[in-house]
Amino acid sequence: MARASDASRVLTLPNIVSTSRVALAIGFVAVDAVPVRLALIGAASITDFLDGWIARRTQAASRIGALIDPIADRLFVLGVVLSYVIGGELAIWQAVAIMFRDVMSVIGWFVARRVSWLRPITFRARIVGKLVTVFQLATFIAVLLAPRWVDALVIVVAVLGVVATVDYTLMLWRERVRTDRTDEAG
Incomplete structure (x- = not known):
């Protein structure tokens, strides 16, 4: 209760x-x-x-x-x-491209929680992740108001999604290494 x-x-x-x-x-x-x-x-x-x-x-x-x-x-x-x-209004490939970062962040969250040698860390929003969100929202608006821009925006979201995934993965790895060094020193 x-x-x-x-x-x-x-x-x-x-x-x-x-x-x-x-x-x-x-x-x-x-x-x-x-x-x-x-x-x-x-x-x-x-x-x-x-x-x-x-x-x-x-x-x-x-x-x-x-x-x-x-x-x-x-x-x-x-x-x-x-x-x-x-x-x-969107093709499957566009949906996959738009959702890539989101799917990868969910997978990353589960991996970070389940892999015992990964120390728990606090995930914080990072600028590239915020850019993905901004361009996702711009894409959603373009679907309604400017369909000719959708393909270009989807590609921008996809590229930023890959960059964000790499950025968050490297951040997790650096934090794990930093935590291991702190543990060894203490």
């Missing part, structure tokens, strides 16, 4: 803002009107910025929040991509 203090650590404003992206994803799947979809993408973009900003400003950053935020991000992206594929 969860205690009240456990609930208060989970039900923080930043976590609620992050979780709202799941509702936005459901709304995106349920509605196909362009203005509504644009508003949902805009709202998701705003909440993606706001959750971290609020957490830092109010010192409400938490481990659970650091987990909720990327899950909500991935669910929103997945909902949008699936909607576009089902609606014929």
